[in-house]
Amino acid sequence: MLNIVLFGPPGAGKGTQSEKIIEKYNLTHISTGDLFRKHLSEGTELGRLAQKYMDEGNLVPDDVVIGMVDEKIKENNTSTGFIFDGFPRTVAQAEALDRLLEEKKTPILGMIALDVPEDELKTRLLERGKTSGRVDDQDIQKIENRVKVYLDETLPVANYYNGQEKFTKINGVGQISEIFDNICEVINTY
Template sequence: MLNIVLFGPPGSGKGTQSKLIQDRFGLIHLSTGDVCREEIKKATPEGLEAKRLIDGGNFFPDKLAYRIVEKFIDSNSEAKGFVYDGMPRHVGQVPVFAEMLAKRDSIVDIVVELKVDEEELIQRLLKRGETSGRPDDSGREVIEKRLRIYDDVTAPIAEEYKKSGVYYSVDAMGSMDEVLDRISKLIGEKLSLTPVFAEVR
């Protein structure tokens, strides 16, 4: 089972690229947020617990998020591999994530960080905010705060993965297809993966 971690700041395109990589290489895109929302929608025991916490204004605990992710992985045990989008989210999750994979005789094969200039990120998010109605994309000040949180909380996981030699960065400036080709080339070279579909549009 292959495990590809894709991460980057808000607006870097990690969700879009994760889905495209899923299609190109025949993997499963595992978005932590999507998987947790699906559990809530289905009103599973984990979903009901999550809903109680969220409705009470509490943070979503790492432990619960990992229980939900483990459940998803085990329900797709025949998968060729996963593209993780949103996990691990901070340095403290790195060993927990490794332990979760180790229980399944697996490891993190490659970690790819999407690099985008800050002003470009801000413009992308402002543009997205015009059509999405998302409050977290509603203005420059809000966006800049989100980027600072990313720098403080999530970006440091790069240093952890550099230690194990699985970290790489990709220039995520340019069109969606250009970025996809760069990521695909890296994954193909490092993991000897052959695309299932040569072109994804």
């Protein structure tokens, strides 16, 4: 199975590139944001549990998130592989994901990180905010906070996969097709 983590800060182009990767390699997309929305809207047991934590202003615990990921993998057990988008966000989540995939004998083959300078991220997010309607893309202070959270909390995940020799950084600035070609070069080595 082709299991990859697509990684990068908000505005790096993960959504754009993951669509292209999914189409070319016939992968199943796993986005924890999508999983949360699905479970919350369907009122599943995991959704109700997640809602309880969110209502209290707390982060949803890793075991609940991993439970949602596990369920998605089980629903797509004939998939040729998975692309993890926006997950894992912490080293603890990366370790939990590794354990889950180890049980299924289908490890993460690599993490591909889109590298984009902070000024470019801000420009992209503000531009996206004009058309997306996303409030968090329209306020420079919220954008700066999201980038800071990424650098402080999420970036260590890159070091985790780098320690396993599964980390590749791709320049996320340029033509979409050129960036995609560079990503495919990496995927084709797995």
